[in-house]
């Protein structure tokens with residue numbers, strides 16, 4: 235019998251199960267999961283798995299539209315229907331389907347899916363001999379310079395920004411230095427100098443940032459790639475973000491307090507104009 239899947243209440247053959255391209259689990263890794271073992275047709279440590287699932291959903295702001303009892307019943311039903319004795323139940327809940335945007339979904343309906351698969355036991359020989367392992371640096375997930383789909387922290391940051399009436403979340407490291415924003419690079423103007431954090435492997439190399447730096451090189455404006463702290467940012471004369479959609483966009487308020495005069499500053503306006511003038515040369 236093929237592996238059985240259950241997605242949003244529909245049971246099907248796992249190989250034929252489909253979820254939407256617009257699912258935020260697919261776009262952003264916006265989801266949580268559990269995997270539990272089935273011994274003699276019965277799921278192992280169900281209550282502990284469900285406790286962890288509930289904790290995980292809460293952490294990433296997924297509000298389930300199913301009760302724990304309904305979920306438990308559906309898991310037991312699927313395991314029974316699979317007729318498997320030694321198996322693994324894989325279960326995941328994502329934020330749901332909606333437009334591809336870091337912003338929260340308007341009416342989120344979480345996608346709940348699970349399947350049951352035969353799980354072969356660890357071969358006796360391996361159990362007797364043990365396994366080999368290597369030791370690697372724990373840098374999960376410390377690769378923000380790669381433009382991956384691993385965007386859950388970014389999407390959550392954007393969500394918190396919007397909950398606070400803000401458009402973007404500017405991110406600060408433990409050591410107080412600003413890195414970038416949830417989906418943009420950050421620039422600040424201190425006096426006559428425009429500054430943006432350097433590409434140190436811990437920020438995304440934005441194409442808009444790159445084009446802005448090329449424009450600055452050709453201009454007579456002073457600029458440098460350097461670190462600045464959140465404290466310095468709060469006292470900057472101007473702040474702006476860059477990304478593909480927003481181009482060069484002034485940040486005029488930080489945590490509810492005005493940046494500079496609280497209106498887009500002259501350097502930001504000039505750079506926006508220079509950027510728009512440069513666009514045709516990249517087409």
Ligand SMILES: Cc1ncc(COP(=O)(O)O)c(C=O)c1O
Nearest residue numbers: 417418419438440441442477478
């Ligand atoms: C984390 C992050 N930084 C910076 C950027 C800006 O990149 P680009 O100018 O290529 O759009 C993005 C764009 O989505 C982003 O997600």
